[in-house]
Amino acid sequence: MIQPNVIELxxxxxGGNRRALARLLTYVERGGPIAAKxxxxxxxxxxxxxxxxxxxxxxAGKSTIVDQLxxxxxxxxxxxxxxxxxxxxxxSGGAFLGDRVRMQxxxxxxxxxxxxxxxxxxxxxxxxxxxxxxxxxxxxNLNVVLVETVxxxxxxxxxxxxxxxxxxxxxxxAGDGIQALxxxxxxxxxxxxxxxxxxxxxxxxxxxxxxxxxxxxxxxxWRPPIVKTEAHQGKGIDSLYELIQAHKKALAESSRLxxxxxxxxxxxxIRALKEGLVDIVNLVARDERGFASLIAKIEEGKKDPxxxxxxxxxxxxEFRKWLSDLExxxx
Amino acid sequence: MIQPNVIELxxxxxGGNRRALARLLTYVERGGPIAAKxxxxxxxxxxxxxxxxxxxxxxAGKSTIVDQLxxxxxxxxxxxxxxxxxxxxxxSGGAFLGDRVRMQxxxxxxxxxxxxxxxxxxxxxxxxxxxxxxxxxxxxNLNVVLVETVxxxxxxxxxxxxxxxxxxxxxxxAGDGIQALxxxxxxxxxxxxxxxxxxxxxxxxxxxxxxxxxxxxxxxxWRPPIVKTEAHQGKGIDSLYELIQAHKKALAESSRLxxxxxxxxxxxxIRALKEGLVDIVNLVARDERGFASLIAKIEEGKKDPxxxxxxxxxxxxEFRKWLSDLExxxx
Numbered sequence: 001m002i003q004p005n006v007i008e009l010x011x012x013x014x015g016g017n018r019r020a021l022a023r024l025l026t027y028v029e030r031g032g033p034i035a036a037k038x039x040x041x042x043x044x045x046x047x048x049x050x051x052x053x054x055x056x057x058x059x060a061g062k063s064t065i066v067d068q069l070x071x072x073x074x075x076x077x078x079x080x081x082x083x084x085x086x087x088x089x090x091x092s093g094g095a096f097l098g099d100r101v102r103m104q105x106x107x108x109x110x111x112x113x114x115x116x117x118x119x120x121x122x123x124x125x126x127x128x129x130x131x132x133x134x135x136x137x138x139x140x141n142l143n144v145v146l147v148e149t150v151x152x153x154x155x156x157x158x159x160x161x162x163x164x165x166x167x168x169x170x171x172x173x174a175g176d177g178i179q180a181l182x183x184x185x186x187x188x189x190x191x192x193x194x195x196x197x198x199x200x201x202x203x204x205x206x207x208x209x210x211x212x213x214x215x216x217x218x219x220x221x222w223r224p225p226i227v228k229t230e231a232h233q234g235k236g237i238d239s240l241y242e243l244i245q246a247h248k249k250a251l252a253e254s255s256r257l258x259x260x261x262x263x264x265x266x267x268x269x270i271r272a273l274k275e276g277l278v279d280i281v282n283l284v285a286r287d288e289r290g291f292a293s294l295i296a297k298i299e300e301g302k303k304d305p306x307x308x309x310x311x312x313x314x315x316x317x318e319f320r321k322w323l324s325d326l327e328x329x330x331x
Numbered sequence: 332m333i334q335p336n337v338i339e340l341x342x343x344x345x346g347g348n349r350r351a352l353a354r355l356l357t358y359v360e361r362g363g364p365i366a367a368k369x370x371x372x373x374x375x376x377x378x379x380x381x382x383x384x385x386x387x388x389x390x391a392g393k394s395t396i397v398d399q400l401x402x403x404x405x406x407x408x409x410x411x412x413x414x415x416x417x418x419x420x421x422x423s424g425g426a427f428l429g430d431r432v433r434m435q436x437x438x439x440x441x442x443x444x445x446x447x448x449x450x451x452x453x454x455x456x457x458x459x460x461x462x463x464x465x466x467x468x469x470x471x472n473l474n475v476v477l478v479e480t481v482x483x484x485x486x487x488x489x490x491x492x493x494x495x496x497x498x499x500x501x502x503x504x505a506g507d508g509i510q511a512l513x514x515x516x517x518x519x520x521x522x523x524x525x526x527x528x529x530x531x532x533x534x535x536x537x538x539x540x541x542x543x544x545x546x547x548x549x550x551x552x553w554r555p556p557i558v559k560t561e562a563h564q565g566k567g568i569d570s571l572y573e574l575i576q577a578h579k580k581a582l583a584e585s586s587r588l589x590x591x592x593x594x595x596x597x598x599x600x601i602r603a604l605k606e607g608l609v610d611i612v613n614l615v616a617r618d619e620r621g622f623a624s625l626i627a628k629i630e631e632g633k634k635d636p637x638x639x640x641x642x643x644x645x646x647x648x649e650f651r652k653w654l655s656d657l658e659x660x661x662x
Contacts, residue, residue, distance in 0.1 A: 036641035043635035132637050153484070262630045269629045270616040272640030277608045280647035284654065285601040294658050298600045299593045304374035306463050309603035310367035312657055316611035322653045323615065326643055327625050 010041040013140040028132040042139035049138035053163030055151035064231040079111040081137035081145040086118040127158035172201035197228035341372040344471040359463040373470035380469035384494030386482035395562040410442040412468035412476040417449040458489035503532035528559035
């Protein structure tokens with residue numbers, strides 16, 4: 001394989017070349033050294049896009065809201081990246097990608113860039129890929145990146161940690177939907193949407209959310225508002241848009257946005273490090289190089305598997321030392 | 332802290348002392364060296380218990396089935412351990428543990444040992460703890476261990492890998508329930524239960540499962556049967572019990588059960604190793620010892636966080652070498 005010139009591609013994507021952007025996203029998805037090079041090159045151009053996450057239980061109308069928000073941002077002359085992340089089980093089938101059909105009327109608009117990411121059945125590395133994709137879209141000079149996920153698993157929660165404004169979408173009948181949401185999502189929400197607000201129970205859902213908010217710890221500078229929408233009719237989308245702007249403004253005041261991004265950089269590194277180690281251990285498990293005798297003992301039941309792992313890693317001092325030596329050498 | 336004599340406690344638990352067993356389970360939950368010692372000591376006594384997993388969507392009636400199966404096993408003079416593992420979000424509240432109230436009539440029976448494990452909001456290590464708990468219950472000479480989880484997350488799937496016979500419980504109206512189930516659970520099921528079979532749709536649910544089974548790859552020696560139950564009335568429980576026995580017998584033939592357990596030992600080690608590494612990286616993230624300069628660069632945006640992790644770990648050769656050296660030294 002000829003080494004692609006990632007630096008040139010990033011420059012080209014930054015200048016508005018969408019095909020270059022598409023190629024770079026493929027590199028990010030591929031993982032490994034090519035992804036690392038891509039992200040390293042992209043890193044010189046990032047920090048300008050505003051990242052908005054939209055999540056909620058299945059069927060809440062997230063895609064429709066993304067579609068409508070795209071319209072609104074476009075009418076303000078903003079360029080948009082849409083990243084749909086789908087880590088759901090094979091049983092949910094193609095419905096999620098099918099929803100993208102609704103975005104078709106944006107396909108001819110070069111200022112709207114749409115990408116779906118899915119790993120059927122194996123969610124390993126999806127959060128890392130998605131967060132990398134957000135960074136590359138940012139480097140490609142898009143003004144806004146809308147990230148959409150179903151809010152049910154750890155992967156989705158990890159992806160949603162990478163956004164500036166997090167919108168959690170509910171529907172009136174989603175009493176069970178709230179329960180299905182991954183713990184931690186509700187707590188991280190910046191804006192709540194009660195979609196399909198013309199349906200029965202929307203008042204009760206709003207009341208439930210209000211009750212939850214009044215119990216939760218608050219930022220003194222931002223209390224997550226609740227907005228009712230009927231996204232199919234476009235109702236409430238302008239209010240939602242204004243709330244996003246208000247949250248953006250509140251974040252920008254003093255250095256909150258910067259602090260949030262600093263913390264995010266750190267968290268993404270730690271997560272990528274963990275995922276990378278897990279990948280390696282998976283490889284070790286597959287070929288056992290230099291590891292066969294211990295694994296044989298464990299398989300035969302002569303050593304307890306969990307105790308063996310504890311014993312090997314001890315209190316972690318050895319591993320910390322290794323990691324720290326590695327860091328020094330890599331500088 | 333005076334070092335508890337874990338070896339004596341394991342001997343005592345093996346001899347039938349339930350208080351000793353309870354104490355050992357607390358050590359397993361605590362994690363770290365004390366858990367490792369406990370599991371190491373327990374390892375000398377394990378392999379006699381038969382492990383049955385019961386999982387399915389919320390509201391499928393799993394607890395009732397566990398309760399009824401406990402009766403049946405007791406009527407066959409088997410001693411039972413029940414382990415209820417609850418990794419669900421704080422939003423599901425105490426319902427799960429509340430269900431345990433139904434088991435109250437077993438509380439005076441010394442041959443029924445009941446334990447719940449939950450980590451509210453933080454599922455880290457829960458699979459490791461649960462699998463350790465199963466091993467300790469096995470060492471305590473219980474004939475059967477029934478493990479109950481809600482089948483919605485990776486943790487539950489990991490726990491369910493530790494069982495000999497996996498029962499997946501559905502209800503007629505659980506069309507969405509199937510979708511909510513973690514991918515991989517259906518594929519691993521040894522027996523399907525359609526509970527609340529008097530309700531509308533039980534025929535359709537059975538048909539759906541049949542269709543799924545006929546598409547799925549089969550073991551030539553075991554096709555997962557479907558059994559209808561009305562657990563509240565005790566209907567169908569005897570059939571379920573007999574199917575468990577039949578699966579146990581099919582596994583015991585030739586060396587299938589042994590092979591399954593060998594593979595499980597290996598998988599548990601690999602998972603524990605991964606979890607242990609993740610724990611250490613979390614610690615590193617917290618105190619940054621010997622790591623501050625890299626993290627500072629990442630926080631400031633001078634280095635891409637994901638690329639930094641890739642760079643550090645490279646293709647994993649260094650880490651493999653470290654792991655392999657560590658293994659040699661620990662022998």
